[in-house]
Amino acid sequence: MAEPIRIALDVMGGDFGPTVTVPGAALALERRPDCRFLLFGNEAAIRAELAEHPRLAAVSTVRHCDVAIRMDDKPSQALRAGRRVSSMWQAIEAVKKGEADVAVSAGNTGALMAMAKICLRMMSNIDRPALAALWPTARGQSIVLDLGASMGADARHLVDLAIMGSAMARVLFAVERPTVGLLNVGVEEIKGVDEVKSASRALKEAEVPHLDYRGFVEGDEIGKGVVDVIVTEGFSGNIALKTAEGTAQQITDYLREAIRRSWLAKLGYLLARSAFRELRAKLDVRNVNGGVFLGLEGVVIKSHGGADALAFARAVEIGYEMAHHGLLTKIRDMLAVSRRDDQEAAQ
Template identity: 65%
Template structure:
């Protein structure tokens, strides 16, 4: 039976604020009746939207603030001026133990900076990472880092592998998730020195709760070859944005082709069931939400421009991560990893 969980939502974050956050929370509540919410933001804007969702209203309380972090603020500015903002207070509810996770569609850089300051990195973690769900031909995989950091040492890449495996256990319910390192080739001599050193370190971790499969290339991510793909944040963010853009491009190609002539339109009508399935699989709202891993608390970043359905996916993700006991298991895995690899791991950082 699901345990009661409370999520703190930055109701003012993103392009649309409460008009998307509140309906999104209502959708997630339908799927997870054990949820309750702390909605942080301008009560005058939240209240009328919340009143349209009576079931959610009964399961929510509002923390009022009119202070909002702008989408274009630099992380350094957000840290200086952001205390007391809707984003800050949502994260602080997690720190205080009032909420099991925070969800925001706000400024990514500001959210990461605030989360690191308020929740603090876990013991043994040099840099937290952002992990994203990635659709594959078989199901889904997890890719990290997709933008929290530029560059990564071999130690940090190894930590990403452990963090991603912990998330995979939580979401995919597999005890030994398969893990691959994204590289320019599968040969041992290829790739940056940090990637090759991380590869060597992970090969030694034979007793870790993951199944390390070595190097994979970019075209193998969508094939579902592994449960977790590890990459430094610069390349990871480019890969993610490229995949999202390609999905939209293919969708437009199909739409244009199916409406070009009468026979094409007739074929589209006959194949509408198949196209509906394809559209659902390619819908980015279905896997909306990047998780900040490596902190003493859970924080989920939703796309800023998403709608209620997309925000509900981010809320679902926060709930599932809270329900899984991920933080406790990851802390244990990190301690084991650094103990076993000892000086080899630290000397490569």
């Protein structure tokens, strides 16, 4: 029988704290019954919520923390106030100590990244972490990274992002050779900044297993799902993410306004309710909640701060998949091949 997946939760993180994170964990447990939980935060508040979820309580250990990182804390402030004593730090440290396989937090993104880098350290030969997340597409889902963990990237970092994103796609999509594209201003080889063009050449020449590089991808192709993994640096990736989220909300608002405009429109809605439910499900960001910090010596998942229980459960499930299917081992193996090819080319 396989060992259970141990999940450390920063219960106090996010806009709603235990009132969302505990029910979210309970929902994730229903779907992944081999989970076990370490819950870090205010013990009284956690146990009050656990009383409503006895099945979760039976597989959870509560560890009291006096400090909770605020959503508006600067990373430097969070480190000064919460290093070693906050629910966020202790959830990450549980991974470092081997007490948990993955840490999940809906808390302050900058603070979570800073604490994860200090506590877990970076993988060998990886200078900067990346934030990768699922992106709904016409064909299902793709992975996009980096979504804002660090700004700017040289060619080497973009290649590393492609490798780490491909490893994540192998876990989530159950494909042995995910397709990968570089986000660019055009598909022609002569277009784009030098770093992106250099990365493209390197990916074409590389013989990294489990990675099928398909070339450049333009912004309007992200939603088409033309590749499994789309790679870009954090500045443009974050802008693309926020633009997509805003557009989805704009479409929803337009439809709601149009339906209310006349009795005929309301009748049309009633006749097409199933189609509207399907559209709503595709636009529901809760189904893709949960970003993965890649490049660390441990698995850390960032949930949206405003997530409800359903969305937080999805973040927990993504963390489960990363740990269950050995994300870190896949990344290390692929990076080792890439670095070996670099050394051979330099000789």
